[in-house]
Amino acid sequence: MPLTWGVIGISLAVMAIIAVLLALAIWRRPGIARAERMEVRPDKDGTNFLWAGVGISTLALFATIVWTVEVLADIGKPPAPPG
Numbered sequence: 001m002p003l004t005w006g007v008i009g010i011s012l013a014v015m016a017i018i019a020v021l022l023a024l025a026i027w028r029r030p031g032i033a034r035a036e037r038m039e040v041r042p043d044k045d046g047t048n049f050l051w052a053g054v055g056i057s058t059l060a061l062f063a064t065i066v067w068t069v070e071v072l073a074d075i076g077k078p079p080a081p082p083g
Contacts, residue, residue, distance in 0.1 A: 003071045007064055014060045018053050025049045 025046065 003068060006067060010060050010064050014057050017056055021049050021053050
């Protein structure tokens with residue numbers, strides 16, 4: 001698979017995963033309550049979605065970097081001597 005198509009595919013996959021995680025976070029949100037009843041407290045559940053999105057994106061980015069460096073190393077090799 002050519003590098004360009006691979007990077008495009010990885011980028012689209014990361015965008016789709018982030019979109020799904022965002023949609024889950026929005027739909028999982030509790031309904032809007034009146035201000036008097038709302039209690040201010042730390043939100044520990046939302047950080048799981050954040051860490052999942054950052055972790056998946058980082059792994060995909062690292063794989064893309066490794067693949068790009070391998071392709072550039074192959075391209076940059078001096079040609080073999082004839083014979």
